[in-house]
Amino acid sequence: MTHRQASGRSRRRDPADVLADRLHAAAIHLLRRLRREDDAAGLSAPRLSALSVVVFGGPITIGALAAAEQVRAPTMSRLVAALEAQGLVRRVPDRTDHRIVRVEATTLGRALLQAGRRRRVDVLTADIRKLSAAERRALTAAIPLFERLAGR
Amino acid sequence: MTHRQASGRSRRRDPADVLADRLHAAAIHLLRRLRREDDAAGLSAPRLSALSVVVFGGPITIGALAAAEQVRAPTMSRLVAALEAQGLVRRVPDRTDHRIVRVEATTLGRALLQAGRRRRVDVLTADIRKLSAAERRALTAAIPLFERLAGR
């Protein structure tokens, strides 16, 4: 702080900084908007996200899942427990290394992922459809960058 | 489910849907990545975001603040209480309508907003600086769209 930059041309120092800031704010508001769509199904954002990794990332250990979701092991352990209680995933012990547990999706899990994601994302999809072709191109071009900034 | 679409042309039905999906996932991961940067300052994402609205949106009622942050009144009431306890905002009663309370930032609040945002967003800023000029242009072009999808 203190370099408040009294009157320079740009008032906010750095274009990259402005970009980061707006991205940050937009991400917060986007998720808050979507959060309300999914409570009906009992599939919160973290559960949906984890389930998605399990469905598409095959049987996966708790540790790897935690890393993929950028969360600590105990957090993922509890998320998996919740998903298991809902019948969406099952734990499969490793045959040779008995410390390891792999998580895989049940048929119900796969089904609910589609349904939950649909409900949650439909509102977004609808808005995206309203974009012009050029706008949609711009959004498409930026998504990989956005993903990279998100740390994958 | 089941319409896993064995071999059709597109495999995933709708381009807008794919876009929505990736945007959703990226937003989740972006925020999780950033969340870890701010705990040091005791300024969580929701507090930082609310404080930002107060700083830039002038004195504002709790209700308007809740609406701006897409949150219910009790949630915002508590967020404001926390910010007040930290000395970052103060409540100003309305002179004529005694039901209304307006929230405004303190000097400390303004200072901490800059510092907190800086810490939180710096990691993003650094990555954005690494982008090529073309990539940065693409990101810049997409931000307004992203904001629109976020509901403002």
Add this chain to the structure above:
DNA sequence: TGCCAATAGTTAGCTGCGCTAACTAAAATA
């Protein structure tokens, strides 16, 4: 004028999700 409905905000109490610390069990290693 005096009552009642509407509005602004708070309090109480619940759930979920993030964390660290501390534990158990199994495997790898010295």
Add this chain to the structure above:
DNA sequence: TATTTTAGTTAGCGCAGCTAACTATTGGCA
């Protein structure tokens, strides 16, 4: 064989969302 390392769980904390129910004030209206 004894020790260390690794995988995962349990316990317990704080924060942030919500609804329901409450207080206080305002505004309308009979």
